[in-house]
Amino acid sequence: MNFRFQNLLGAPYRGGNVVVSEDSLLSPVGNRVSVTDLVKSHTLTLPFEATSNISRIAVSPDGNFLLTVDDSSRALYVNLRRRAVLHHITFKKRVTALRFSSDGSLIAVGLGKLLQIWRSPGFRKEFFPFKLVRTFSDCAAAITSLDWSPESDYILVGSKDLAVRLFFLKKTKVRTRPFLFLGHREPVVGVFFSINKKTSRVCRIYTISRDGAIFTWKLDESSNSDDNSGGSILDPPERRNSEGESQENDKVIDNESDKVIGDRKRKRETLIDVDGDTLGIPLHEMKWELSKKDFFMQAPARLTTCDYHRELDMVVVGFSSGVFGLYQMPDFVCIHLLSISREKITTAVFNRLGNWLTFGCAKLGQLLVWEWRSESYILKQQGHYFDVNCVAYSPDSQMLATGADDSKVKVWTVSSGFCFITFSEHTNAVTAVKFMANNHCLLSASLDGTVRAWDLFRYRNFRTFTTPSPRQFVSLAVDQSGEIICAGTTDSFEIFVWSTKTGRLLDVLSGHQGPVHGLMFSPTNAILASSSWDKTVRLWDVFEGKGAVETFQHNHDVLTVVYRPDGKQIACSTLDGQIVFWDPLDGILMYTIEGRRDITGGRLMTDRRSAANSTSGKYFTTLCYSADGSYILAGGSSKYICMYDVADQVMLRRFQITRNLSLDGVLDFLNSKRMTDAGPLDLIDDENSDVDVGVDQQRRGNLGQGLPGSVNNLGRPIIRTKCLKISPTGRSWAAATTEGVVIYSIDESFMFDPTDLDIDVTPEAVDSALSESQHQRALLLSLRLNEDSLIRICIFFCEDIRYTSHCFIHTSEIFAETDGSVF
Structure with missing residues (x-):
């Protein structure tokens, strides 16, 4: 009864943006978040759930916190290390953009036309964890992209009003207006700060629009906002003596003007260093100029996603045609231009080092991680296009096979959560899958009228079982020896029997008057049980050829039938919500469970x-x-x-x-x-065409x-x-x-993990920690080693019984080993 949620397979990505934190890839899957370790090749799904499908996620720069926002604008603040929800908040409008600041202290949230800056909560519990710092309402349309400056003083905002705005976060006595970057002809998809590697200061800004245009903006070093105040003071006044002014007054005016001009020049020299970086003038008050315009030239495809890596000064873009491009900036040199899908790429991001590119396609449920230098795949996962119809465990419980309406059969590794092979030979929905007893063969039945056998060594379809006339198979069974395969149909109401070795059709079992949706062999003998919508469960002696040896009548349609592992009981469910248990040996009704209310x-x-x-x-x-x-x-x-x-x-x-x-x-x-x-x-479907199209x-x-x-x-x-x-x-x-x-x-996910060991975790290290009276360190090392004797020694060496009891409370496994005798 202690079963707990462990993982979610079949859909590595369902829409929204993905985030790469250190070596982990976080992707939304419905109302959950999946975490993929790209180094250990392991994936897991976080245990918490949002109220609806997650649309935006963001991770703090230190990788400790995760912020998720769903379609109902409800946000969850999660501790990634402990996988626990710390805080939650509901925004008043739909969240279109989300990003942590460079230092992790602030969170920028795009709520339609509004830009809100919130204080980032910490580990401690607070009554009001989220505090609104500032709100900007300068945008005329919905915000589409955000980017923080390295010092977290400025934020760059792109919106659907074709403009990009540069906001200054510090409050001043006089309200400052954001600097406007204009010129795009379609909504802005991405905005990014570029820094000078020598001085680590902002030197360029890149803006990317949906029509495939990328603009490069640079600071105009010849002028600044102070020079734009007017030319009456900077320019020398014209010497006019028509009104009887004296030459001395003209000289005084000339001297004052020369003094002002000299002061302005000295100020400019002190505020702009030799590399052209601003030292004192705020970025939003500097004059920016459009340095160059570049185009990706992928029309009629639209640019759907983009990302920028500051250290490498590279841009990756994805298009609605499934093509992605990698470009070196600011020279706009194309490094790669490849097609990875036939559908729209909905997300594309760099990892921290910039050597891996992550792409997601929501329509196909596809997630790719590609190393662009070696041109090789790090991760390539794709979920089922439609609903999963059937699952089956391998005899050793290490693999899981799934079949779905998309005509594909996938085999997953249960421990890692990865799909390692996909079979796509079926031409219609897969309705049943079954592992053979040898663990090396997989069977699948489909509505295309075939039952196929798959070799899990060579990954090929080595045998196909068919019927003289096309039939739609909805159930599948194989005997314990693996010599006989049976499949039930939904149109002719028959059960077909084949030989596994020869592939020949041996027999056709007739008698049902409705679709045969349940089929299973007895674990102890060769008796086959079948359930049908004709309100009967029939037992068949397949090897002796005696036909139906027993029939169990019901008052309603029978939907499925299963054998108990010892073969002494069968259970079937009926359309009236009951589970009926029969004794197949004596043919008597044992008992019934009423499950309509449950x-x-x-x-x-x-x-x-x-x-x-x-x-x-x-x-x-x-x-x-x-x-x-x-x-x-x-x-x-x-x-x-x-x-x-x-x-x-x-x-x-x-x-x-x-x-x-x-x-x-x-x-x-x-x-x-x-x-x-x-x-x-x-x-009511009132969504516009710009919303990402997901599986739903x-x-x-x-x-x-x-x-x-x-x-x-x-x-x-x-x-x-x-x-x-x-x-x-x-x-x-x-x-x-x-x-x-x-x-x-029922297995704990935080049990002993061999990958938690390193070269410094040794019994000698435990003895050394005990000799130095580092009892806490010694206890942790012994727990990582998972050695009973070392754990006992560490407990007995604790000098303070209060510290020992504290360790006991937090390590239930120690109590199980010592039976509480220490205390």
């Missing part, structure tokens, strides 16, 4: 009745026994997965797989204030073309569980949901 989920936006009164979705579509057969997991068209005790027929626990309000069926009660004459306000929007666009995907009538994804599988070890289970493959485990 599986009841949230109310859909289009439902006319509340979730409690609605009859839709109150049944289980997938079942799975535990490894010992003591409990059973059940899921369906709901946000819940129920765990039942088989012997007592009681529910032990109910897991809520998501709290994402961007999905339909999560809320139990709808807000009547959100209802309009045109329908629910959340379903792609499903909405394909809805009219009849393509697959679990969406309601108005295109809003519906939360549901299509398949449940428990690992053979019983330590974890996986569920194919609308958001991806959710994995729950």
Whole structure:
């Protein structure tokens, strides 16, 4: 019962911006954030959830804090080291840009036309952790990009009004206006400060617009804002004696003018050094000039994303055609211009050193990390295009296979969370996957009328099982010896039997009068159990050829059937929300679990009745026994997965797989204030074309073309569980949901990690720390070594019993080893 969320597979990226912090890549996945360690090749999903899909993320310069903002403008401030949410705040408008300052003390937030500067919270708990410092309302349209100066005194803002503004953050007695950079013909996508490597001062500004133009702005060293005040004082007055003025007055005026001009020249010489950098005049008061205009020349494609690396002075840009370019500035030299996708690149960022480029494509759920110097991939991951239909664990629980509506079969490594092979030979939705007992072969069934066998050594399709006439397969089973493969159909209501070695069709089992959606061999003998929508469960003797040897009648359609691991019990779910248990040996009904109230989920936006009164979705579509057969997991068209005790027929626990309000069926009660004459306000598509198109929007666009995907009538994804599988070890289970493959485990993620060791962590180092009375350091070293004897020694050497009790409270494992005898 102690299963906890561990990871989310099947979708490495779903839209928004990605951030590279040190050697970790952070990417939004629905309402969660996935963290990929690019050095150790390991990915995990942070345990917290946002209220809706995350649209913007930002990481502090020191890598300790993460700020996420979702579609409902709710922000979470997270401690990345501990993976815990510290603070939260809800902004009043939609957040379009987000960035930490260079020193990490401030946060710039673009809220439509407003630019707000907030104080960055710290580790300590505060009643008002977020403090608004300043608000700028100079922009005439929504803000699209932000960049901080190295000293965090200035901020560069680009917006959809085709202008770029340079703001000065320090408050002055007189209100200062931002400096305007004009000239772009389309909305600005990126703005960046460029620094002089010798003096570390701002020397150039780059502005990039959506039409593929990049402008380079430089300081005008010949004049500044003081010179623009007027020419009456700087210019010598004309000597006119027509009005009877004396020559002495003219000489006095000339001397005063020469003095003023000399003072201004000396001031300019002191404020501008030999490299042309300003030393005293604020940047927004200096005169900037357009140095050059360059164009990427990728029309008709639009520039969708860009990033800049200050140390290397390089710019990377991505286009709607799937092409990206890498350019050396300020000379605008093209280093790479390549195509990585056929869809729009939605994010492109540098890592800290600038040797890796990260690209994301929200429409395909694709995430790439490319080393541009060696022209090699560091990471290449792509999720399923549509919903995952089925999952299967390998016999050793190390691999996980998934099949989806996008006609692809993917195999994932459970420990790392990476997909290492994708099979795309199927031409229609994959409905079932199954590992063979030898762990080296994978089977998949599809609606294209084929069952394919995949070699996990050579990564190829070595055998294809077909029927004389095309059929649509929705269920799959293989016996323990691996010699017989069976598949159930949805159109002819038959079960086809093949030989694995020869690939020949051996038999066709007829008798069902509805689609055969459940199929499973007994773990102890060659009896095959099948469930159908004709309200029956049938047992077949495949090897003897006797046909159906037993039939179990039900009052409603049977949706799925599973065997208990010992083969002495079968469980099936019916359309009336019941789980029925049968004894397959004696053919008697054992007991029934009523699960209609347990599986009841949230109310859909289009439902006319509340979730409690609605009859839709109150049944289980997938079942799975535990490894010992003591409990059973059940899921369906709901946000819940129920765990039942088989012997007592009681529910032990109910897991809520998501709290994402961007999905339909999560809320139990709808807000009547959100209802309009045109329908629910959340379903009215009033977004403009500039919003990034993610997986959910792609499903909405394909809805009219009849393509697959679990969406309601108005295109809003519906939360549901299509398949449940428990690992053979019983330590974890996986569920194919609308958001991806959710994995729950009882193994702690902070257990002993061998990668936590280094050359200095040795038993000798523990003895040395004890001899120097460094008890805390000695205890930490012994815990990292995970040696029982060293842990005991460190506890006994603690001189202060209060310190020992403090260690005991924070290290429950020590108490388990010593049984509390020390205290």
